[in-house]
Amino acid sequence: MDTPKRVLVSRQFPEIGIELLARAGFELTLWQKDRPMYPSELADLSMNHHALLCTLSDMITKPFLQQCSHLEIISQFAVGYDNIDVDEATRLGIPIGFTPDIMSEATADIAFGLMIATARKMFFLHKTILAGEWGYFKPRGNLGMELRGKTLGVFGLGRIGMKMAKRCKDAYGMEIIYHNRHPNPRAEKELNAAWVSFDTLLAQSDVLSVHCVLSAQTRGVFNWDVFKQMKPTAIFINTARGPIHNEPDLIEALCSKKIWGAGLDVTDPEPMAKDNPLLSMETVCVLPHVGSGTLEARNGMSRLAAENIIEFYQTGTLPHVVNPMALGRKKNELP
Ligand code: GLV
Numbered sequence: 632m633d634t635p636k637r638v639l640v641s642r643q644f645p646e647i648g649i650e651l652l653a654r655a656g657f658e659l660t661l662w663q664k665d666r667p668m669y670p671s672e673l674a675d676l677s678m679n680h681h682a683l684l685c686t687l688s689d690m691i692t693k694p695f696l697q698q699c700s701h702l703e704i705i706s707q708f709a710v711g712y713d714n715i716d717v718d719e720a721t722r723l724g725i726p727i728g729f730t731p732d733i734m735s736e737a738t739a740d741i742a743f744g745l746m747i748a749t750a751r752k753m754f755f756l757h758k759t760i761l762a763g764e765w766g767y768f769k770p771r772g773n774l775g776m777e778l779r780g781k782t783l784g785v786f787g788l789g790r791i792g793m794k795m796a797k798r799c800k801d802a803y804g805m806e807i808i809y810h811n812r813h814p815n816p817r818a819e820k821e822l823n824a825a826w827v828s829f830d831t832l833l834a835q836s837d838v839l840s841v842h843c844v845l846s847a848q849t850r851g852v853f854n855w856d857v858f859k860q861m862k863p864t865a866i867f868i869n870t871a872r873g874p875i876h877n878e879p880d881l882i883e884a885l886c887s888k889k890i891w892g893a894g895l896d897v898t899d900p901e902p903m904a905k906d907n908p909l910l911s912m913e914t915v916c917v918l919p920h921v922g923s924g925t926l927e928a929r930n931g932m933s934r935l936a937a938e939n940i941i942e943f944y945q946t947g948t949l950p951h952v953v954n955p956m957a958l959g960r961k962k963n964e965l966p
Pocket residue numbers: 687708709710711712734922923
């Protein structure tokens with residue numbers, strides 16, 4: 632690079648990606664605080680940078696993009712990008728990079744773990760020990776449910792959904808049904824998965840696991856009308872994005888026994904308030920959005936996010952791009 636490009640790095644991402652960028656000759660501004668930047672801080676700092684390396688806690692809104700239309704690339708450290716107004720970025724010719732697949736195993740483990748933890752009331756039982764309530768062995772108490780031979784319904788059978796489905800099939804011989812906009816022939820061949828209508832997914836799933844993106848179409852899909860069509864013995868798992876379910880409706884569905892349990896790695900809002908009724912329910916397990924939280928996945932995400940920036944400046948394209956239509960479009964320069 633003749634004049635080094637300046638990259639604003641919005642959080643403390645794993646070293647591996649930062650080192651790659653530094654070695655490739657980029658000038659880096661590293662945000663050192665533990666908290667995300669406030670929108671005004673993000674906008675002010677972005678003003679004199681060519682590229683932004685950010686993540687899901689950074690709100691890349693239309694006003695931000697219009698103010699920072701000089702940005703040449705935004706590289707997101709996450710597979711999801713619902714924090715970014717992609718249409719506006721595309722209109723302004725700003726390519727968005729993301730980090731798919733590298734965190735699919737880690738996230739599927741969390742979905743699978745939450746399923747078992749919920750079926751066996753693990754988080755609740757842990758709390759009874761902390762409360763000094765272990766007491767005697769109870770032949771009829773603390774009973775959960777087994778998963779062998781049950782039906783897993785996947786809403787959004789893509790990269791992560793496939794890995795969750797494979798775990799459920801291999802471990803418990805679960806039947807796999809799914810609802811997608813488009814059929815997934817690979818899942819049908821490898822997992823004997825069957826595409827079903829949304830209504831059938833609700834009616835037949837013993838465990839219903841959400842793996843779709845958050846979009847205008849999926850926001851609030853799992854609401855009261857939907858929960859009440861599910862089996863009263865069903866477990867709802869969401870490791871995708873909190874706003875895909877309506878939280879007050881989920882609480883109501885659990886309280887009125889429309890469904891049996893829920894395992895959540897994502898909530899709405901995040902962070903969840905510590906007095907949220909879900910946290911004291913026997914058949915609910917909640918985690919603080921840690922789906923990709925393994926050393927392997929986070930290092931991989933850091934590397935992919937850096938490679939997206941490096942390759943963009945070397946070749947004009949990105950290995951993992953959300954909006955290819957933005958590539959090569961004319962746009963504003965650094966003010
Ligand atoms: C995590 O939620 C991600 O989108 O990578």
